[in-house]
């Protein structure tokens with residue numbers, strides 16, 4: 268059976284990209300990581316992709332006339348690399364109609380809160396400042412909204428008394444790095460059955 272092919276989209280540090288990469292190396296995740304896409308050409312995730320020999324496409328959104336213009340170029344890259352699934356991992360942009368139509372039902376995102384609470388930027392800071400005692404991680408399908416697509420999986424993380432924002436972030440990211448590869452595997456396997 269041919270393995271599904273994924274592209275990871277990321278804008279920053281790339282710890283989730285790395286977790287996906289490692290899960291594939293360990294054969295816990297049975298897909299091919301064909302491409303990393305980043306809207307931040309100088310980000311850490313690009314350095315990691317180079318280290319791991321993951322092909323990458325990095326672009327500067329401001330050099331394009333519109334979202335459709337850069338998404339059309341991304342789409343060309345996805346087709347060249349025969350990508351089946353788009354995995355958003357800290358890609359800090361809304362996906363537009365060009366990619367949504369081409370990859371309907373085949374785009375996943377991870378978000379560091381229990382959606383629908385704390386969507387958008389700085390979800391961990393938002394939760395910490397709100398003083399909630401439980402937050403967590405959500406994996407969901409992507410639609411045109413901001414963190415609004417159908418929820419696939421969630422895991423709760425307790426905010427303990429002695430935690431600051433940094434230690435909460437650390438704990439949430441540990442959960443992300445376990446949960447995302449597991450759920451990607453489940454979703455991709457289901458789509459083959």
Ligand code: GAR
Nearest residue numbers: 279280281282283284357377378379
């Ligand atoms: C992750 O915590 C991810 O959940 C979050 O960005 C971080 C990226 O970290 N995504 C969002 O907030 C999306 N709305 P990473 O670059 O180390 O994987």
